[in-house]
Amino acid sequence: MSKTIIHNIPPVDHASATGAQKEVLDKALKSLGFIPNMYANMANAPGMLSTYLHGYDLFRKESGFSSAEQEVVFLVVSQYNGCNYCTAAHSMLADKMSGVPKDVLQAIRTRQPIPDAKLAALAAMAVEMVAKHGQPNHAIVKAFLDAGYRERDLLYIVLATAVKVLSNYSNQAFGTSVDEKFAAYKVD
Secondary structure (H helix, E strand, O other): OOOOOOOOOOOOOHHHOOHHHHHHHHHHHHHHOOOOHHHHHHOOOHHHHHHHHHHHHHHHHHOOOOHHHHHHHHHHHHHHOOOHHHHHHHHHHHHHOOOOOHHHHHHHHOOOOOOOHHHHHHHHHHHHHHHOOOOOOHHHHHHHHHOOOOHHHHHHHHHHHHHHHHHHHHHHHHOOOOOHHHHHHOOO
8 A cells, every 4th residue: 555645746847837836946956957756746835845955955064064974864864754765865875975984874774783883873863863753862862972973963963854854754745756866776
């Protein structure tokens, strides 16, 4: 049985989009060079896609996390939320663009212990924030801080999880198919 809950709203076609839908898709196209399936679906509510793009951009620019750390957060939250689309996309980004070590990526994708202590503490903190609805266990927070992170970093994990809620939940609602660019990293 499919978990898809939106059946009657087609993806927004960039070529025929107008108004706010066209504006937000133009921004996405300029940024990425293509319109991911996820964006075409989210553009049905332009404010949702705009909010996603804005929050995603701010997390990338302001968090202070390295590219690899950012990808670990996005990947483990997407995986925890059960979003196969974002798990595939962030796996590709982790492997090809963000410098996540291959053994760390493999461990995350197979739900095995992460062989890098600092990234393991970060991943545990990100999942804990989602799993405990922003009320993490003190021991997880202590391990995160002991790994060299700061309390301020917790706020950026909240931002990343908020961004992932927008994408993960909308992908699940639409049953978004994985783009060809991410297909080699598809999960079931």
